[in-house]
Amino acid sequence: MNDETQPPSPRERFYRRERQSVPAARAFARQALGDWGMRERAYDIVLCVSELVTNALVHGVPPGRGFLLRLLPYGDGVRVEVHDSGHGVPAVPQGEGPEPGEGGRGLLLVSELADKWGVGERDPGKIVWCEFAGQPHS
Template identity: 80%
Template structure:
C-alpha cells in the first residue's frame, strides 16, 4: 500500500459530543434548542433535525417543570453515534421520579401531558437512566 493510499484510508473521526448546563430559567428551553441546532449544523446537518429539536425542547421543558429543584439546573448532552449519523439526546437533572407516558388520551384544552408522548412518537428509542442525585432522560434517532 502506498503512502497516499494509507492517507486516504484513515478513518474519519466522528463528531465530538456536545454538552451545556442550563439554569432553572424559562429562557433555558429556547437556549437549549439553539445549542442543539448549532451542534447539528456543525456536524454537517441531520435529516431529522426538526424531530431532534422538538425532543430537545420537550425534554428540557420536562426537566425544568418536573426535574430541577430550585437553585439547580440541567445538563443537555448531544452524542453522535455510529457511522450512519445517529444522534442521542440526554437531559441530566437532579430531580426525583421519572417521566411516564400518559395512561389515557390527553384531551383539549389540557396544557400538559404531551411531552413524553411526542418524544415516544418521534424518537426511535427513549428511556430513563439513574444518576445520583436524579436521572438521565434520553432519546435516540437513527438516520
C-alpha cells in the same frame, strides 16, 4: 492513525433553572446538528430537546439547580440526554383518551418522534434520553 471518518465529539452544556434555558438549548442543539451535518431529522431532534428540557425545568430541577444537556453523535444518528437532579420517573400518560391532559404531551411527542427513549439513574436525579437514527423510523 488519522481517520477522517471519526464521529464528531459529543457536546454538552449546563443550563440554569430559568425560562430562557429552553430556547438556548434549542439553539445549542441546532448549532451542534448543523456543525455535524445531521440535517435529516434535525427538526424532530430539536423538538425533542425542547420537550425534554421543558420537562426538566418544570418537573426535574429543584430551585437553585440546573440541568445538563448532552448530545452524543453515533454512526449516522444522535442521542440526546437531559440530566437533572429531581426525583420521580417521567412516563407517557396512559388511558387518558385521545387528548392527553396538561401533563405528558411532551413525552408523547418524544415517544412518537424518537426511535428510542428512556430514563436512566443518576445520583442525584435521573437522565432522560432519546435516540435518532439517520433515517426516519417507520
